Amino acid sequence: xxxFAVVMAGCGVFDGAEIHEATLTLLAIAQQGAHYExxxxxxxxxHVINHYTHKEMPEKRxxxxxxxRIARGQIKPLSQFRAGDFDAIIFPGxxxxxxxxxxxxxxxxxxxxxxxxxxxxxxxHKAGKPIGALCITPxxxxxxxxxxxxxxxxxxxxxxxxxxxxxxxxxxTHGEVVVDKKNxxxxxxxxxxxxxxxxxxxxxxxxxxxxxxxxGL
Amino acid sequence: xxxFAVVMAGCGVFDGAEIHEATLTLLAIAQQGAHYExxxxxxxxxHVINHYTHKEMPEKRxxxxxxxRIARGQIKPLSQFRAGDFDAIIFPGxxxxxxxxxxxxxxxxxxxxxxxxxxxxxxxHKAGKPIGALCITPxxxxxxxxxxxxxxxxxxxxxxxxxxxxxxxxxxTHGEVVVDKKNxxxxxxxxxxxxxxxxxxxxxxxxxxxxxxxxGL
Numbered sequence: 001x002x003x004f005a006v007v008m009a010g011c012g013v014f015d016g017a018e019i020h021e022a023t024l025t026l027l028a029i030a031q032q033g034a035h036y037e038x039x040x041x042x043x044x045x046x047h048v049i050n051h052y053t054h055k056e057m058p059e060k061r062x063x064x065x066x067x068x069r070i071a072r073g074q075i076k077p078l079s080q081f082r083a084g085d086f087d088a089i090i091f092p093g094x095x096x097x098x099x100x101x102x103x104x105x106x107x108x109x110x111x112x113x114x115x116x117x118x119x120x121x122x123x124x125h126k127a128g129k130p131i132g133a134l135c136i137t138p139x140x141x142x143x144x145x146x147x148x149x150x151x152x153x154x155x156x157x158x159x160x161x162x163x164x165x166x167x168x169x170x171x172x173t174h175g176e177v178v179v180d181k182k183n184x185x186x187x188x189x190x191x192x193x194x195x196x197x198x199x200x201x202x203x204x205x206x207x208x209x210x211x212x213x214x215x216g217l
Numbered sequence: 218x219x220x221f222a223v224v225m226a227g228c229g230v231f232d233g234a235e236i237h238e239a240t241l242t243l244l245a246i247a248q249q250g251a252h253y254e255x256x257x258x259x260x261x262x263x264h265v266i267n268h269y270t271h272k273e274m275p276e277k278r279x280x281x282x283x284x285x286r287i288a289r290g291q292i293k294p295l296s297q298f299r300a301g302d303f304d305a306i307i308f309p310g311x312x313x314x315x316x317x318x319x320x321x322x323x324x325x326x327x328x329x330x331x332x333x334x335x336x337x338x339x340x341x342h343k344a345g346k347p348i349g350a351l352c353i354t355p356x357x358x359x360x361x362x363x364x365x366x367x368x369x370x371x372x373x374x375x376x377x378x379x380x381x382x383x384x385x386x387x388x389x390t391h392g393e394v395v396v397d398k399k400n401x402x403x404x405x406x407x408x409x410x411x412x413x414x415x416x417x418x419x420x421x422x423x424x425x426x427x428x429x430x431x432x433g434l
Contacts, residue, residue, distance in 0.1 A: 011228065011236075012286035019228075019287050023240040023414075030415045051285035052292065059276075068268035069229035070236050075269065197240075198247045 002034040002087040002217040004208075007078060007117065008067035009040065009096030013191070014049035016063070018094030020200050021134050021190050022070045025092045028204040032212055037086075040067035041116045042077040046099035063100045078116040083123035088211050092204075093135020093190055104139045109164035111143050118144050130184045130215040132207050138187040142167035145185070151178040153189030175202035177210045186211045219251040219304040219434040221425075224295060224334065225284035226257065226313030230408070231266040233280070235311030237417050238351050238407050239287045242309045245421040249429055254303075257284035258333045259294040263316035280317045295333040300340035304434050307425070310352020310407055321356045326381035328360050335361050347401045347432040349424050355404040359384035362402070368395040370406030392419035394427045403428045 006025055010016020029036045042064040048057045068075045083089075091097060098105035102113045121144045124131050133141050138150035139162060146166040152158045159169045170178045174195055177188045188203040189195075195203075211217065223242055227233020246253045257280050265276040285292045300306075308314060315322035319330045338361045341348050350358045355367035356379055363383040369375045376386045387395045391412055394405045405420040406412075412420075428434065 013289050016286075018289075019236060020240055020243075020289070023237050024244070026237070027241070027414050027418055030413060031418075050282055051288070051290050052279075052282045054290060062269075065267050065269045069233075071268070072230050072235075072237070073268050073271060196247060197244050201244055201248075 002212065003085065004029045004034055004036045005081055005086045005089045006036050006038045007040065007089065007091050007120065008038060008070060009094055009100045010045055010063045011066040011069045012051050013094050014051055014054065015045055015047060015099065016066055016094055016096035017070060017092050018135060018191055019070060020197050021092040021094065021204065024201045024204040025090060025134065025208065028208040032208055034212065034217065038067070038071040038075045039078040039081050040064045040075060041101065041114050042079065043100065043114065045096070063096070078120060081120045083127050083129065087217050088130045088132065088215065089120060089124045090132035091134065091137035091140065093137050097137045097140060102140045102143060104136065104143065108161045113140055113143055121145070125183065128184060130186060130211040132186045132211050134188055134203065134207060135190040135192050138162065141185055145183060148183045148185050149178060149180040150185060150187040151176070151189055153192040155192060174199040175206050177206045179210055179214055181214065184215060219429065220302065221246045221251055221253045222298055222303045222306045223253050223255045224257065224306065224308050224337065225255060225287060226311055226318045227262055227280045228283040228286045229268050230311050231268055231271065232262055232264060232316065233283055233311055233313035234287060234309050235352060235408055236287060237414050238309040238311065238421065241418045241421040242307060242351065242425065245425040249425055251429065251434065255284070255288040255292045256295040256298050257281045257292060258318065258331050259296065260317065260331065262313070295337060298337045300344050300346065305347045305349065305428050305432065306337060306341045307349035308351065308354035308357065310354050314354045314357060319357045319360060321353065321360065325378045330357055330360055338362070342400065345401060347403060347428040349403045349428050351405055351420065351424060352407040352409050355379065358402055362400060365400045365402050366395060366397040367402060367404040368406055370409040372409060391416040392423050394423045396427055396431055398431065401432060
């Protein structure tokens with residue numbers, strides 16, 4: 001059975017992993033006959049957002065600890081990820097990816113990337129293994145790998161950021177997947193578009209399906 | 218378009234709503250052509266559990282605020298729920314249902330139920346509208362309505378609790394739904410069994426499907 005590593009950025013769209021994208025990525029992997037293990041970096045969240053009022057809360061939370069909510073406790077620190085143990089790696093979206101896994105939300109094309117995320121992506125890329133990225137996370141992959149072909153949907157600001165990073169952007173709509181065959185990078189817009197949960201499920205199914213098909217998993 | 222109210226108990230299996238059950242309930246409703254609105258009581262969580270270490274954390278969190286993470290901010294206090302506005306109500310599971318929506322985790326058959334939860338269930342029952350309950354939440358419905366037919370899978374302790382409440386328990390396995398036609402109550406075990414995420418999706422699809430079919434929605 002093929003094995004995916006799923007990397008999460010917390011728990012909640014505004015300061016962590018987007019919960020629907022994360023859950024439906026797990027479902028898409030399991031429904032298509034593969035296995036998953038979940039990882040997150042053991043670092044503090046950039047901040048905590050009250051998802052009811054949308055205001056910042058005077059709290060501190062940890063990315064690994066909060067991601068464990070989506071993982072039902074079955075999660076490891078990303079520092080323990082070994083590319084040799086996995087056939088593929090995939091990143092669900094959410095603002096946490098742009099705040100905790102990287103500083104894309106603040107620094108755009110000059111973003112710093114969490115060192116464990118950078119190591120994991122570089123190791124999988126070097127091994128020629130597929131890398132999947134939903135929603136905003138293609139920006140992280142572009143920041144690490146530079147000249148790759150990705151999609152985040154159609155947001156002009158984010159497209160400009162990707163192009164400044166050296167990436168090539170392809171506009172897409174709901175459920176579409178951009179496949180960079182040379183780099184084995186697979187991306188889909190999900191909630192970067194104004195989407196329904198049904199469209200998120202289609203996006204997750206399609207990107208995982210393309211990874212398995214194109215990469216011969 | 219038929220409208221479901223979905224009632225959440227926080228965000229995370231050990232102290233709130235079970236995230237996969239909650240997300241896949243939303244997906245199941247939307248995929249089957251209905252609409253949903255999300256509610257949670259505006260009360261403090263019983264406690265906060267670190268989902269990585271499984272230990273209690275010295276923090277306070279609010280059930281409505283944390284549920285808003287799963288709802289992407291689109292949520293209302295359960296006190297604003299009006300039975301006349303909805304065709305059905307459904308409760309995803311998670312320990313939060315037994316700790317925040319009720320005291321089933323501590324008081325078993327003598328559990329107290331959050332007054333907004335009790336009012337919502339009684340109003341829907343009185344109106345003859347379908348009530349769905351996943352995982353541990355059939356205990357809450359049994360505590361409120363008494364003599365109903367439900368399933369939580371096959372856990373002997375929880376079955377005994379339901380019977381002490383005056384309910385009748387039917388043993389089930391993955392994805393099966395118990396339909397109490399007289400009371401319009403629909404239940405399925407989900408993570409009360411040792412389930413995969415694919416089985417949770419099947420359970421959510423089946424319980425929502427039965428609600429729509431049996432209740433003529």
